[in-house]
Amino acid sequence: MAGQPDASDPLTLTRWWRAAPDAAEQVRADVDAWAQRVTDSGLLEAFGGTVAAGEPLLDFLERFAAAHWDFRAGRERNLATVPDLTPAQLEAIADAVGPLGLDGTPPPSLDNYDTVIMTGGMVRAGIVKPRHVRELVDAGVSFDEVTFLGAFRPFAGDEVDLASELGVEGDDEFDAMVAGLEKSFGPFPHGEVSEYSDDSPFASWRDVRWKLDGMDVRAVAAPSSEPERRRAHTGDTFRFWAERIPSSIRNVLVVTTPVYVPYQAAVAVEVLGLEYGITVETVAVSDSANDLGPLTQRFLPHHQLQELRSAIRGMRSLASALDDCNIPTITRVVRYE
Template identity: 50%
Template structure:
């Protein structure tokens, strides 16, 4: 089966229809139908928007393993062998695995999205691999928030010798490991009424490209929640130092590629007119030995659900 192309934004005149076609092909794919069938469903042969809406409802009923908890709280559930095999077989085709190669040789900005503690180490390692392989960029940015580590993350951090207790500290430690020693940064921050309203931006101009930075962005709804991916994209894009930064390569964990590709296209592409594509970290960069992240079938299904929701939201915007 041929791997499906995921949404990207080229900042050209044909983007809107091209991305609509990509979303519709993804939603109508035999790969997605095969996963749905393993859970007793049958993707309807209806209009593209209706199909995605049906898939969104189906995924919410069948694949919500978080129930409002953090991603590291997902545990094994009562999946049948056929269900586990279906998501394992179709994950690469759907974009949840093996999406490591950028389409271009140069980007103005490489954005690494924040995440759990291991992501702070793995993503900079992968970007370093890309640079060694010849990728060129002007700016490497680690973009996230001040989310506190869970107790499990704290234990992993200590095992990996990361002296941090939140996402921002983990991102800083990972950047230091991959590109350090970094020295003293330029430092700009704002302290809001709550940690969710606060932000901090560290930048290292090392006399050579690429420059490095770590940014913890504020929430757009600080009284209710911390910053989400959309908040972080908007905050950076709205205040970026160099308006000339027009091309973006987004680096994330493999299973988050379809979801974050759709979100980034909607914000960085549609809202800010930047070109953007998304890749997932390699197996070699993700190898932390005994402390490597185990991605279960449940993780893949959870992120497939997130991807469906993001594709639906992006499609509605493009078709609106």
């Protein structure tokens, strides 16, 4: 099942952070190479833009993407507006998604990981991500811990009806995560629950653990670092999990939806790799796991542009964190070699 990383591809080291003394320097170069792919993709020209002279490339790309590709405007993804794209723009998007890593990944590079983390998301993610992890387990990839990591985000828009059609009982992201785990790994015995409840759901958290066939299975709803303003984002969830694990956890596989890989891989490297010294690899769910028949999520060009904007933001944040490191002697990383 394991696939060998291709170190010649600038997407590889960004997705596959090894705790090594030269890792930060290598990944920093790969972030720059990925940003150059964005500029070479034809997307800027299709939207009437050219690179601003004298401005750092990632700074320019984030500013450009915010102006042209932010269809959410703070809303949940399924409530975003649908832009009217020209044929030239549609062609540029179709040509760019592969080189920019928005359409899937090779399989995991190892046969064993201490932990697999599935990142939370919309209601379908609650079902398809555990299905993919189940596929990996059945194919011989082993994990000491299977963790679904998200937040108490209420369903919005069409998620309410989708939850009912998918057999999810409940009204938020955490409920979908638990339902998906049970469908792929259950039935579960009585779980061990740790939790904190607050008047604000964005400050509340819950960690439910089950023992199953020698594995620890967990569903974790993390709190926001700014609960008065927003729900937990990906970085919040990673940090909450990392603060509550034993030091013996050294390598992690992150599983997410294909279109989210560049963004969530960048956050995983920044938080789990740089801040906690953990080897981390990010892979996309398979087409077979994603297949929900007529309920399957179809990622259209405007979705891909929206998530390219997220990827640019994630890569820019990662680049800044890498620049702040004492390259090549990152003691927090070297301690795991």
